[in-house]
Amino acid sequence: MSAKQTLMGHRGLDREEKLIFEMGAEGRSGVDLPATELNEDCLGAAGRRGRIGLPGLSEPQVVRHFVRLSRKNYAIDNGFYPLGSCTMKHNPRLNEKLARLPGLGDLHPLQPQSTVQGALELIDVLAHWLKTITGMPAVAMSPAAGAHGELCGVMAIRAAHEAAGETRSTILVPESAHGTNPATAAMCGFKVVAIPATDQGLVDLSAFEALLNDDVAGMMLTNPNTCGLFEPDIKRMADMLHEAGGYFYCDGANLNAILGRTRPGDLGVDAMHINLHKTFSTPHGGGGPGSGPVVFSEALAPFAPVPWVVCEGEGVYRLIEHVNGEADKSFGRLKSFHGQMGMFIRALAYMMSHGADGLRQVAEDAVLNANYILANLKDVMSQAFPGTCMHEALFTDEFLKGTGVTTLDIAKALIDEGIHPMTVYFPLVVHGAMLIEPTETETREELDEFIAIMRHLVERAKAGDEQMFHDAPELTPRRRLDETAAARKPVLTYAELEAAQ
Numbered sequence: 286m287s288a289k290q291t292l293m294g295h296r297g298l299d300r301e302e303k304l305i306f307e308m309g310a311e312g313r314s315g316v317d318l319p320a321t322e323l324n325e326d327c328l329g330a331a332g333r334r335g336r337i338g339l340p341g342l343s344e345p346q347v348v349r350h351f352v353r354l355s356r357k358n359y360a361i362d363n364g365f366y367p368l369g370s371c372t373m374k375h376n377p378r379l380n381e382k383l384a385r386l387p388g389l390g391d392l393h394p395l396q397p398q399s400t401v402q403g404a405l406e407l408i409d410v411l412a413h414w415l416k417t418i419t420g421m422p423a424v425a426m427s428p429a430a431g432a433h434g435e436l437c438g439v440m441a442i443r444a445a446h447e448a449a450g451e452t453r454s455t456i457l458v459p460e461s462a463h464g465t466n467p468a469t470a471a472m473c474g475f476k477v478v479a480i481p482a483t484d485q486g487l488v489d490l491s492a493f494e495a496l497l498n499d500d501v502a503g504m505m506l507t508n509p510n511t512c513g514l515f516e517p518d519i520k521r522m523a524d525m526l527h528e529a530g531g532y533f534y535c536d537g538a539n540l541n542a543i544l545g546r547t548r549p550g551d552l553g554v555d556a557m558h559i560n561l562h563k564t565f566s567t568p569h570g571g572g573g574p575g576s577g578p579v580v581f582s583e584a585l586a587p588f589a590p591v592p593w594v595v596c597e598g599e600g601v602y603r604l605i606e607h608v609n610g611e612a613d614k615s616f617g618r619l620k621s622f623h624g625q626m627g628m629f630i631r632a633l634a635y636m637m638s639h640g641a642d643g644l645r646q647v648a649e650d651a652v653l654n655a656n657y658i659l660a661n662l663k664d665v666m667s668q669a670f671p672g673t674c675m676h677e678a679l680f681t682d683e684f685l686k687g688t689g690v691t692t693l694d695i696a697k698a699l700i701d702e703g704i705h706p707m708t709v710y711f712p713l714v715v716h717g718a719m720l721i722e723p724t725e726t727e728t729r730e731e732l733d734e735f736i737a738i739m740r741h742l743v744e745r746a747k748a749g750d751e752q753m754f755h756d757a758p759e760l761t762p763r764r765r766l767d768e769t770a771a772a773r774k775p776v777l778t779y780a781e782l783e784a785a786q
């Protein structure tokens with residue numbers, strides 16, 4: 286493949302894009318505003334001293350710049366996105382339509398409660414679905430994402446121990462955990478102790494038992510875990526932990542695999558976040574924001590953060606917003622206002638349009654799709670753990686041994702083939718991990734194409750095509766980036782960019 290040079294660096298109609306600060310001209314503007322008559326003196330020391338430094342651009346320049354940037358972006362709306370642990374499923378357009386209804390889209394969080402009774406009812410109905418699905422008696426709706434939900438859950442655990450007059454300083458976290466779990470425990474002031482994994486990719490039950498003592502405040506565990514496996518001993522672990530006086534925080538990011546089949550409340554869970562932007566199809570990443578409600582057991586419910594909605598009788602709703610009276614044990618407020626209302630609308634639309642039977646089928650199809658990929662790749666790639674998987678298929682880089690090709694090279698080559706890479710090098714417990722989560726919203730044809738591409742790449746790696754992999758990606762606007770420098774020495778302003786050149 287020749288990298289043909291063009292005069293301006295454009296590649297056909299895929300144009301090289303300058304920074305917006307490198308475009309335009311002094312004094313150019315897309316609008317015609319009258320001169321201001323602002324009295325500069327009234328601003329005092331707050332008055333601007335230097336030039337504001339905005340680029341001078343016409344409206345078409347601005348529109349083209351951002352449309353071109355958007356076309357360089359990859360999203361669930363333009364292709365398969367098998368990023369393991371992230372549940373990148375389709376965002377139904379029905380959700381979007383309902384979230385834009387004027388009565389919902391134009392709400393303001395400072396409106397008097399009497400004028401937003403319908404919105405409070407919507408939060409209450411969504412809370413009811415979340416409690417029913419998980420088999421848990423209470424839910425805090427305000428956390429803004431999964432990691433924020435973890436913070437909420439662990440703060441409730443800390444508050445419960447404090448209320449009982451106990452000082453416990455340790456949280457147990459499995460080796461395979463998502464990085465946010467130990468980070469959350471550490472942020473709340475706990476010491477993190479790792480629970481070793483077995484060679485089957487599960488929590489080592491006897492090692493777990495040996496770690497239990499009266500300093501253990503709780504454990505944080507994902508089920509199905511980040512190896513895509515259901516932890517069969519989860520109820521026993523919960524019982525042993527409770528016996529030792531600890532609380533069980535379950536990371537609910539993988540709820541998509543067990544929806545309508547297993548209720549975390551029946552497994553002894555005390556607190557669990559639910560990523561509405563994963564399991565319940567609300568937009569992810571740049572399309573967000575996220576939303577991470579946390580369900581609570583009877584034991585932790587009193588410590589949940591304010592606000593929460595109560596139904597005072599037929600169609601009458603009230604927000605409890607202060608830490609006193611009915612909420613005197615609450616650990617306080619986690620976030621301004623009442624949670625991500627726009628995401629509540631989308632998540633409830635998703636639940637109601639699927640119904641209970643449809644949600645159960647979501648989990649079944651998600652697991653079926655992951656196993657379809659596993660079954661069609663395990664003869665040429667190295668399955669990390671034997672048996673079937675839940676919602677994601679995990680491979681190690683064992684099959685690449687001696688080829689000179691790495692997990693990272695496979696990810697880069699996938700980009701040239703038009704596929705967003707899977708999650709790589711996570712979980713940490715397997716070497717050169719490739720974690721593939723197709724979700725239930727992909728068709729058989731889409732999965733077959735992915736499988737064909739993966740098999741083709743494995744064949745090329747084994748045939749000695751090492752150079753092709755090291756050169757990939759060749760068809761992107763930029764090739765291999767220095768990702769470490771980008772993370773460690775980010776250039777965040779145009780002025781810095783200038784100075785760096």
Ligand SMILES: *Cc1c(COP(=O)(O)O)cnc(C)c1O
Nearest residue numbers: 370430431432463465536538575
């Ligand atoms: C996504 C994820 C999280 C964090 O959720 P955010 O909404 O991204 O903060 C935590 N744990 C696991 C296992 C996840 O997959």
